[in-house]
Amino acid sequence: xxxxxxxxxxxxxxxxxxxxxxxxxxxxxxxxxxxxxxxxxxxxxxxxxxxxxxxxxxxxxxxxxxxxxxxxxxxxxxxxxxxxxxxxxxxxxxxxxxxxxxxxxxxxxxxxxxxxxxxxxxxxxxxxxxxxxxxxxxxxxxxxxxxxxxxxxxxxxxxxxxxxxxxxxxxxxxxx
Amino acid sequence: xxxxxxxxxxxxxxxxxxxxxxxxxxxxxxxxxxxxxxxxxxxxxxxxxxxxxxxxxxxxxxxxxxxxxxxxxxxxxxxxxxxxxxxxxxxxxxxxxxxxxxxxxxxxxxxxxxxxxxxxxxxxxxxxxxxxxxxxxxxxxxxxxxxxxxxxxxxxxxxxxxxxxxxxxxxxxxxxxxxxxxxxxxxxxxxxxxxxxxxxxxxxxxxxxxxxxxxxxxxxxxxxxxxxxxxxxxxxxxxxxxxxxxxxxxxxxxxxxxxxxxx
Numbered sequence: 206x207x208x209x210x211x212x213x214x215x216x217x218x219x220x221x222x223x224x225x226x227x228x229x230x231x232x233x234x235x236x237x238x239x240x241x242x243x244x245x246x247x248x249x250x251x252x253x254x255x256x257x258x259x260x261x262x263x264x265x266x267x268x269x270x271x272x273x274x275x276x277x278x279x280x281x282x283x284x285x286x287x288x289x290x291x292x293x294x295x296x297x298x299x300x301x302x303x304x305x306x307x308x309x310x311x312x313x314x315x316x317x318x319x320x321x322x323x324x325x326x327x328x329x330x331x332x333x334x335x336x337x338x339x340x341x342x343x344x345x346x347x348x349x350x351x352x353x354x355x356x357x358x359x360x361x362x363x364x365x366x367x368x369x370x371x372x373x374x375x376x377x378x379x380x381x
Numbered sequence: 382x383x384x385x386x387x388x389x390x391x392x393x394x395x396x397x398x399x400x401x402x403x404x405x406x407x408x409x410x411x412x413x414x415x416x417x418x419x420x421x422x423x424x425x426x427x428x429x430x431x432x433x434x435x436x437x438x439x440x441x442x443x444x445x446x447x448x449x450x451x452x453x454x455x456x457x458x459x460x461x462x463x464x465x466x467x468x469x470x471x472x473x474x475x476x477x478x479x480x481x482x483x484x485x486x487x488x489x490x491x492x493x494x495x496x497x498x499x500x501x502x503x504x505x506x507x508x509x510x511x512x513x514x515x516x517x518x519x520x521x522x523x524x525x526x527x528x529x530x531x532x533x534x535x536x537x538x539x540x541x542x543x544x545x546x547x548x549x550x551x552x553x554x555x556x557x558x559x560x561x562x563x564x565x566x567x568x569x570x571x572x573x574x575x576x577x578x579x580x581x582x583x584x585x586x587x588x589x590x591x592x593x594x595x596x597x598x599x600x601x602x603x604x605x606x607x608x609x610x611x612x613x614x615x616x617x618x619x620x621x622x623x624x625x626x627x628x629x630x631x632x633x634x635x636x637x638x639x640x641x642x643x644x
Contacts, residue, residue: 247522247538250538251534251535254534261533261536264537264538264540266539266540266541266574266576268558268576269576288578288580296580
Protein backbone atom coordinates (compact mmCIF):
# COMPACT_ATOMS: atom_id res chain seq x y z
CA UNK A 206 0.00 0.00 0.00
CA UNK A 207 1.36 3.39 -0.84
CA UNK A 208 1.27 6.41 1.38
CA UNK A 209 -1.17 8.15 -0.90
CA UNK A 210 -3.97 5.84 0.13
CA UNK A 211 -3.61 6.36 3.87
CA UNK A 212 -5.75 8.63 5.93
CA UNK A 213 -4.68 12.11 6.92
CA UNK A 214 -5.96 12.93 10.40
CA UNK A 215 -4.66 16.37 11.11
CA UNK A 216 -2.28 18.97 9.84
CA UNK A 217 -0.80 21.38 12.32
CA UNK A 218 -0.21 25.07 11.71
CA UNK A 219 -3.05 25.03 9.27
CA UNK A 220 -5.98 27.30 9.90
CA UNK A 221 -8.45 25.92 7.42
CA UNK A 222 -10.01 22.60 6.78
CA UNK A 223 -7.68 19.63 6.65
CA UNK A 224 -7.18 18.56 3.10
CA UNK A 225 -8.10 14.94 2.60
CA UNK A 226 -9.35 14.44 6.14
CA UNK A 227 -12.03 11.82 6.60
CA UNK A 228 -11.73 10.44 3.13
CA UNK A 229 -10.73 7.00 4.18
CA UNK A 230 -12.51 6.35 7.41
CA UNK A 231 -14.06 2.98 6.79
CA UNK A 232 -11.21 1.09 8.35
CA UNK A 233 -9.80 1.50 11.78
CA UNK A 234 -7.00 -0.73 12.89
CA UNK A 235 -5.05 -0.95 16.08
CA UNK A 236 -1.77 -2.66 16.65
CA UNK A 237 -1.08 -4.90 19.62
CA UNK A 238 2.45 -6.05 20.23
CA UNK A 239 3.15 -8.99 22.52
CA UNK A 240 6.85 -8.75 23.14
CA UNK A 241 6.90 -12.02 25.08
CA UNK A 242 6.35 -13.97 21.89
CA UNK A 243 8.87 -12.06 19.76
CA UNK A 244 11.53 -14.33 18.32
CA UNK A 245 13.35 -11.52 16.55
CA UNK A 246 12.51 -12.51 12.98
CA UNK A 247 12.04 -8.83 12.01
CA UNK A 248 9.20 -9.67 9.65
CA UNK A 249 7.37 -6.66 11.14
CA UNK A 250 10.22 -4.42 10.01
CA UNK A 251 9.76 -5.58 6.45
CA UNK A 252 5.98 -5.40 6.71
CA UNK A 253 6.22 -1.80 7.91
CA UNK A 254 8.48 -0.85 5.01
CA UNK A 255 6.24 -2.44 2.43
CA UNK A 256 3.02 -1.08 3.94
CA UNK A 257 4.40 2.43 3.89
CA UNK A 258 5.90 2.22 0.45
CA UNK A 259 9.54 2.32 1.48
CA UNK A 260 12.01 0.07 -0.21
CA UNK A 261 15.40 -1.43 0.36
CA UNK A 262 18.04 0.64 2.03
CA UNK A 263 21.61 -0.47 2.33
CA UNK A 264 22.61 -1.67 5.78
CA UNK A 265 25.76 -3.10 7.28
CA UNK A 266 26.67 -5.49 10.07
CA UNK A 267 27.54 -3.83 13.36
CA UNK A 268 28.07 -6.65 15.86
CA UNK A 269 24.38 -7.23 16.46
CA UNK A 270 21.30 -8.96 15.10
CA UNK A 271 19.75 -5.52 14.92
CA UNK A 272 19.18 -4.20 11.40
CA UNK A 273 20.53 -0.73 12.20
CA UNK A 274 21.43 1.18 15.38
CA UNK A 275 18.39 3.46 15.36
CA UNK A 276 15.16 4.01 13.49
CA UNK A 277 15.50 6.22 10.45
CA UNK A 278 13.33 8.58 8.46
CA UNK A 279 12.50 5.74 6.10
CA UNK A 280 12.72 2.93 8.69
CA UNK A 281 10.03 3.29 11.32
CA UNK A 282 9.96 -0.10 12.94
CA UNK A 283 13.10 -1.54 14.47
CA UNK A 284 13.56 -4.52 16.76
CA UNK A 285 16.26 -3.76 19.29
CA UNK A 286 18.35 -6.69 20.50
CA UNK A 287 19.90 -6.63 23.93
CA UNK A 288 22.08 -9.33 25.42
CA UNK A 289 20.77 -9.95 28.90
CA UNK A 290 22.36 -11.95 31.70
CA UNK A 291 19.98 -14.00 33.81
CA UNK A 292 20.46 -14.38 37.56
CA UNK A 293 22.02 -17.81 37.06
CA UNK A 294 24.67 -16.33 34.77
CA UNK A 295 23.22 -17.68 31.52
CA UNK A 296 22.53 -15.31 28.67
CA UNK A 297 19.50 -14.48 26.62
CA UNK A 298 18.55 -12.03 23.91
CA UNK A 299 15.85 -9.52 24.77
CA UNK A 300 13.97 -8.15 21.79
CA UNK A 301 12.23 -4.82 22.08
CA UNK A 302 10.09 -3.28 19.40
CA UNK A 303 10.91 0.34 18.67
CA UNK A 304 8.40 1.91 16.43
CA UNK A 305 6.48 5.02 15.76
CA UNK A 306 3.77 5.39 18.39
CA UNK A 307 2.02 8.30 16.75
CA UNK A 308 -1.22 7.03 15.45
CA UNK A 309 -4.29 9.15 15.41
CA UNK A 310 -3.42 11.70 18.07
CA UNK A 311 0.20 12.77 17.85
CA UNK A 312 1.09 15.05 20.71
CA UNK A 313 3.56 16.87 18.55
CA UNK A 314 0.85 18.01 16.22
CA UNK A 315 -1.08 19.67 18.97
CA UNK A 316 1.23 21.50 21.33
CA UNK A 317 4.24 23.74 21.42
CA UNK A 318 5.65 22.04 18.40
CA UNK A 319 2.90 23.36 16.23
CA UNK A 320 3.90 26.94 16.88
CA UNK A 321 7.47 26.34 15.79
CA UNK A 322 7.19 24.08 12.84
CA UNK A 323 5.12 25.11 9.94
CA UNK A 324 3.33 21.88 9.36
CA UNK A 325 3.06 18.43 10.79
CA UNK A 326 1.06 15.84 9.00
CA UNK A 327 -0.23 12.94 11.03
CA UNK A 328 -1.02 9.88 9.01
CA UNK A 329 -3.25 7.35 10.66
CA UNK A 330 -1.43 4.25 11.85
CA UNK A 331 1.84 5.64 10.71
CA UNK A 332 4.44 8.11 11.77
CA UNK A 333 4.45 11.83 11.89
CA UNK A 334 6.20 13.50 9.06
CA UNK A 335 7.32 17.02 9.64
CA UNK A 336 7.66 19.28 6.71
CA UNK A 337 9.74 22.36 7.28
CA UNK A 338 9.24 25.52 5.40
CA UNK A 339 11.76 27.74 7.08
CA UNK A 340 15.26 26.72 7.99
CA UNK A 341 15.33 28.98 11.06
CA UNK A 342 12.47 27.01 12.52
CA UNK A 343 14.42 23.82 12.30
CA UNK A 344 16.19 24.76 15.49
CA UNK A 345 13.11 23.73 17.34
CA UNK A 346 13.27 20.66 19.48
CA UNK A 347 10.67 17.99 19.66
CA UNK A 348 10.76 18.11 23.43
CA UNK A 349 7.32 16.63 23.82
CA UNK A 350 7.69 13.66 21.51
CA UNK A 351 6.12 10.67 23.28
CA UNK A 352 8.32 7.63 23.81
CA UNK A 353 11.20 9.62 22.32
CA UNK A 354 10.52 7.88 19.07
CA UNK A 355 10.48 10.94 16.94
CA UNK A 356 13.06 13.46 17.81
CA UNK A 357 14.50 16.54 16.30
CA UNK A 358 18.12 17.39 16.79
CA UNK A 359 19.38 20.80 17.66
CA UNK A 360 21.95 22.67 15.68
CA UNK A 361 20.37 21.79 12.41
CA UNK A 362 21.49 24.98 10.73
CA UNK A 363 24.75 23.21 10.03
CA UNK A 364 25.09 22.16 6.43
CA UNK A 365 26.15 18.65 7.49
CA UNK A 366 22.51 17.72 7.84
CA UNK A 367 21.54 15.09 5.35
CA UNK A 368 18.77 16.07 2.94
CA UNK A 369 16.58 13.24 4.10
CA UNK A 370 16.62 14.49 7.67
CA UNK A 371 15.62 17.89 6.42
CA UNK A 372 12.44 16.55 4.96
CA UNK A 373 11.44 14.31 7.80
CA UNK A 374 13.28 13.43 10.92
CA UNK A 375 12.38 10.27 12.71
CA UNK A 376 14.90 8.93 15.13
CA UNK A 377 14.87 7.00 18.33
CA UNK A 378 17.50 9.24 19.82
CA UNK A 379 16.45 11.75 22.40
CA UNK A 380 16.99 15.38 21.47
CA UNK A 381 20.31 16.64 22.70
CA UNK B 382 -0.14 -36.74 42.48
CA UNK B 383 -3.77 -36.78 43.47
CA UNK B 384 -5.61 -40.06 43.72
CA UNK B 385 -9.38 -39.76 43.47
CA UNK B 386 -10.73 -43.23 44.20
CA UNK B 387 -14.36 -42.11 44.08
CA UNK B 388 -14.12 -40.48 40.71
CA UNK B 389 -15.20 -43.03 38.08
CA UNK B 390 -13.57 -46.44 38.25
CA UNK B 391 -10.45 -47.93 36.80
CA UNK B 392 -9.62 -51.49 36.02
CA UNK B 393 -8.44 -53.54 37.85
CA UNK B 394 -9.74 -53.18 41.43
CA UNK B 395 -10.13 -49.39 41.02
CA UNK B 396 -6.34 -49.14 41.13
CA UNK B 397 -5.05 -45.90 39.61
CA UNK B 398 -1.35 -46.60 39.16
CA UNK B 399 -0.04 -50.02 38.24
CA UNK B 400 3.06 -51.27 40.05
CA UNK B 401 2.57 -48.54 42.65
CA UNK B 402 4.87 -50.38 45.08
CA UNK B 403 7.62 -48.75 43.00
CA UNK B 404 6.61 -45.35 44.41
CA UNK B 405 8.14 -46.40 47.74
CA UNK B 406 11.71 -47.07 48.79
CA UNK B 407 12.72 -50.63 49.78
CA UNK B 408 11.59 -49.96 53.37
CA UNK B 409 8.10 -49.09 52.15
CA UNK B 410 8.30 -45.31 52.62
CA UNK B 411 7.10 -43.09 49.73
CA UNK B 412 9.94 -41.63 47.68
CA UNK B 413 7.99 -38.37 47.54
CA UNK B 414 5.80 -37.64 50.59
CA UNK B 415 3.81 -35.05 48.60
CA UNK B 416 2.79 -37.59 46.00
CA UNK B 417 2.09 -40.62 48.13
CA UNK B 418 0.41 -43.56 46.47
CA UNK B 419 0.80 -46.30 49.06
CA UNK B 420 3.07 -47.02 52.05
CA UNK B 421 3.89 -49.88 54.41
CA UNK B 422 2.06 -49.66 57.75
CA UNK B 423 4.15 -51.68 60.18
CA UNK B 424 1.58 -51.65 63.02
CA UNK B 425 -1.17 -52.92 60.76
CA UNK B 426 1.20 -55.26 58.98
CA UNK B 427 -0.06 -54.30 55.54
CA UNK B 428 0.24 -51.83 52.66
CA UNK B 429 -2.14 -48.86 52.95
CA UNK B 430 -2.57 -45.55 51.16
CA UNK B 431 -4.65 -43.46 48.77
CA UNK B 432 -4.37 -45.98 45.98
CA UNK B 433 -5.17 -49.67 46.00
CA UNK B 434 -1.82 -51.46 46.48
CA UNK B 435 -0.73 -53.31 43.36
CA UNK B 436 1.07 -55.82 45.53
CA UNK B 437 0.62 -58.71 47.90
CA UNK B 438 -1.09 -56.66 50.69
CA UNK B 439 0.77 -58.21 53.63
CA UNK B 440 4.18 -58.72 52.07
CA UNK B 441 6.66 -57.17 54.50
CA UNK B 442 9.36 -54.98 52.89
CA UNK B 443 11.95 -57.23 54.52
CA UNK B 444 10.76 -60.03 52.25
CA UNK B 445 11.98 -57.99 49.22
CA UNK B 446 9.16 -58.87 46.92
CA UNK B 447 9.78 -56.87 43.74
CA UNK B 448 7.28 -54.16 42.72
CA UNK B 449 6.96 -55.42 39.11
CA UNK B 450 4.80 -58.34 40.14
CA UNK B 451 4.04 -59.56 36.61
CA UNK B 452 7.72 -60.23 35.88
CA UNK B 453 9.27 -63.34 37.41
CA UNK B 454 12.30 -61.33 38.56
CA UNK B 455 10.08 -58.62 40.09
CA UNK B 456 11.96 -55.70 38.60
CA UNK B 457 11.38 -53.53 35.51
CA UNK B 458 12.64 -54.36 32.03
CA UNK B 459 13.90 -52.19 29.20
CA UNK B 460 12.33 -52.94 25.86
CA UNK B 461 13.82 -52.17 22.46
CA UNK B 462 12.64 -53.51 19.11
CA UNK B 463 15.22 -55.34 17.04
CA UNK B 464 16.50 -53.77 13.83
CA UNK B 465 15.22 -50.23 14.27
CA UNK B 466 18.56 -48.58 15.01
CA UNK B 467 21.55 -49.47 12.87
CA UNK B 468 23.96 -49.01 15.75
CA UNK B 469 22.38 -51.14 18.43
CA UNK B 470 19.14 -51.73 20.31
CA UNK B 471 19.79 -48.84 22.73
CA UNK B 472 21.05 -45.31 22.08
CA UNK B 473 24.68 -44.74 22.92
CA UNK B 474 26.73 -41.59 23.27
CA UNK B 475 29.49 -41.15 20.71
CA UNK B 476 31.63 -38.09 20.22
CA UNK B 477 31.52 -36.31 16.83
CA UNK B 478 34.10 -37.42 14.26
CA UNK B 479 35.92 -34.18 15.02
CA UNK B 480 35.78 -33.67 18.77
CA UNK B 481 37.96 -31.75 21.23
CA UNK B 482 38.01 -34.77 23.58
CA UNK B 483 37.96 -38.56 23.56
CA UNK B 484 34.66 -40.08 24.59
CA UNK B 485 34.87 -40.32 28.41
CA UNK B 486 32.53 -43.34 28.41
CA UNK B 487 34.78 -45.45 26.18
CA UNK B 488 37.87 -43.66 24.82
CA UNK B 489 38.90 -46.68 22.78
CA UNK B 490 35.74 -46.35 20.67
CA UNK B 491 35.25 -42.58 20.82
CA UNK B 492 33.13 -42.16 17.70
CA UNK B 493 30.32 -44.14 16.15
CA UNK B 494 31.86 -47.00 14.14
CA UNK B 495 28.95 -46.97 11.68
CA UNK B 496 28.99 -43.34 10.48
CA UNK B 497 29.16 -42.98 6.73
CA UNK B 498 32.29 -41.22 5.52
CA UNK B 499 32.98 -40.14 1.98
CA UNK B 500 36.42 -40.63 0.49
CA UNK B 501 36.96 -37.64 -1.80
CA UNK B 502 40.05 -35.43 -1.34
CA UNK B 503 37.81 -32.90 0.49
CA UNK B 504 36.85 -35.38 3.19
CA UNK B 505 39.70 -34.65 5.55
CA UNK B 506 39.43 -34.45 9.30
CA UNK B 507 41.23 -32.20 11.73
CA UNK B 508 42.74 -32.98 15.10
CA UNK B 509 41.94 -31.03 18.28
CA UNK B 510 45.63 -30.17 18.55
CA UNK B 511 45.48 -28.13 15.35
CA UNK B 512 41.78 -27.15 15.34
CA UNK B 513 40.79 -26.45 18.91
CA UNK B 514 37.50 -24.58 18.50
CA UNK B 515 34.11 -26.26 18.20
CA UNK B 516 31.98 -24.82 15.39
CA UNK B 517 28.21 -25.10 14.97
CA UNK B 518 26.34 -23.99 11.86
CA UNK B 519 22.74 -22.87 12.01
CA UNK B 520 20.05 -20.83 10.31
CA UNK B 521 18.65 -17.41 11.13
CA UNK B 522 14.99 -16.45 11.42
CA UNK B 523 15.52 -13.64 8.91
CA UNK B 524 16.63 -15.89 6.07
CA UNK B 525 15.44 -19.04 4.36
CA UNK B 526 18.33 -21.29 3.40
CA UNK B 527 20.16 -19.88 0.38
CA UNK B 528 17.18 -18.38 -1.42
CA UNK B 529 16.42 -15.17 0.43
CA UNK B 530 19.82 -13.59 -0.11
CA UNK B 531 18.33 -12.74 -3.51
CA UNK B 532 15.50 -10.79 -1.87
CA UNK B 533 16.44 -7.18 -1.02
CA UNK B 534 14.25 -7.06 2.08
CA UNK B 535 15.89 -10.10 3.67
CA UNK B 536 19.34 -8.92 2.61
CA UNK B 537 18.65 -5.64 4.36
CA UNK B 538 17.92 -7.42 7.65
CA UNK B 539 21.09 -9.52 7.62
CA UNK B 540 23.34 -7.86 5.05
CA UNK B 541 26.64 -9.56 5.74
CA UNK B 542 27.85 -12.97 6.85
CA UNK B 543 29.02 -13.11 10.47
CA UNK B 544 30.52 -15.56 12.91
CA UNK B 545 29.45 -15.44 16.53
CA UNK B 546 32.45 -15.80 18.81
CA UNK B 547 32.75 -15.61 22.61
CA UNK B 548 34.16 -12.44 24.15
CA UNK B 549 36.96 -14.41 25.83
CA UNK B 550 38.11 -15.96 22.55
CA UNK B 551 37.97 -12.58 20.82
CA UNK B 552 40.14 -11.08 23.56
CA UNK B 553 42.70 -13.87 23.22
CA UNK B 554 42.93 -13.37 19.46
CA UNK B 555 42.72 -9.58 19.54
CA UNK B 556 39.54 -9.59 17.51
CA UNK B 557 36.92 -6.89 17.86
CA UNK B 558 33.32 -6.94 16.71
CA UNK B 559 32.92 -6.36 12.91
CA UNK B 560 36.58 -7.34 12.27
CA UNK B 561 36.90 -9.64 9.30
CA UNK B 562 38.02 -13.11 10.30
CA UNK B 563 38.81 -16.41 8.64
CA UNK B 564 37.30 -19.62 9.96
CA UNK B 565 39.43 -22.57 8.88
CA UNK B 566 38.62 -26.26 9.10
CA UNK B 567 40.53 -29.19 7.64
CA UNK B 568 38.31 -28.87 4.57
CA UNK B 569 38.08 -25.18 3.77
CA UNK B 570 37.98 -21.53 4.75
CA UNK B 571 35.08 -19.18 5.45
CA UNK B 572 35.43 -15.41 5.59
CA UNK B 573 33.01 -13.30 7.61
CA UNK B 574 32.80 -10.54 10.17
CA UNK B 575 33.21 -11.29 13.85
CA UNK B 576 30.11 -11.00 16.02
CA UNK B 577 31.60 -10.84 19.51
CA UNK B 578 28.98 -11.94 22.02
CA UNK B 579 28.65 -12.80 25.68
CA UNK B 580 25.98 -15.39 24.85
CA UNK B 581 28.54 -18.02 23.88
CA UNK B 582 30.46 -18.95 26.99
CA UNK B 583 33.63 -21.01 27.24
CA UNK B 584 32.98 -24.58 28.33
CA UNK B 585 35.05 -26.92 30.48
CA UNK B 586 34.81 -30.34 28.81
CA UNK B 587 36.66 -33.25 30.37
CA UNK B 588 38.90 -30.73 32.12
CA UNK B 589 39.68 -28.78 28.94
CA UNK B 590 38.61 -25.22 28.23
CA UNK B 591 36.75 -25.32 24.94
CA UNK B 592 35.34 -22.44 22.90
CA UNK B 593 32.35 -22.80 20.64
CA UNK B 594 31.64 -20.46 17.75
CA UNK B 595 28.45 -20.12 15.71
CA UNK B 596 28.17 -19.74 12.01
CA UNK B 597 24.94 -18.94 10.09
CA UNK B 598 24.86 -20.76 6.78
CA UNK B 599 22.95 -18.38 4.53
CA UNK B 600 25.55 -16.26 2.80
CA UNK B 601 28.26 -17.17 0.34
CA UNK B 602 28.07 -18.31 -3.28
CA UNK B 603 25.59 -16.07 -5.12
CA UNK B 604 23.17 -13.42 -3.90
CA UNK B 605 22.62 -9.68 -4.12
CA UNK B 606 25.56 -8.75 -1.89
CA UNK B 607 27.78 -11.54 -3.20
CA UNK B 608 27.20 -10.54 -6.83
CA UNK B 609 28.05 -6.94 -6.02
CA UNK B 610 31.29 -8.04 -4.39
CA UNK B 611 30.39 -6.99 -0.84
CA UNK B 612 30.44 -10.50 0.62
CA UNK B 613 32.91 -13.32 0.12
CA UNK B 614 31.69 -16.21 -1.98
CA UNK B 615 32.60 -18.84 0.56
CA UNK B 616 29.65 -20.98 1.63
CA UNK B 617 29.65 -22.23 5.23
CA UNK B 618 29.33 -25.83 4.09
CA UNK B 619 32.89 -25.74 2.78
CA UNK B 620 33.83 -26.15 6.44
CA UNK B 621 31.42 -28.85 7.56
CA UNK B 622 32.33 -32.55 7.44
CA UNK B 623 30.29 -34.78 5.12
CA UNK B 624 29.85 -37.59 7.62
CA UNK B 625 26.37 -38.83 8.36
CA UNK B 626 24.92 -40.73 11.27
CA UNK B 627 23.84 -44.30 10.45
CA UNK B 628 20.15 -43.82 11.33
CA UNK B 629 18.85 -40.42 10.21
CA UNK B 630 21.79 -39.76 7.82
CA UNK B 631 22.16 -36.25 9.16
CA UNK B 632 25.50 -34.58 8.47
CA UNK B 633 27.55 -33.58 11.47
CA UNK B 634 27.28 -29.82 11.02
CA UNK B 635 26.53 -29.03 14.66
CA UNK B 636 29.88 -30.16 16.02
CA UNK B 637 33.16 -30.00 14.14
CA UNK B 638 36.57 -28.45 14.67
CA UNK B 639 37.95 -25.18 13.33
CA UNK B 640 40.50 -22.50 14.08
CA UNK B 641 40.10 -18.78 13.51
CA UNK B 642 42.42 -15.96 12.54
CA UNK B 643 42.13 -12.36 11.44
CA UNK B 644 41.49 -12.01 7.72
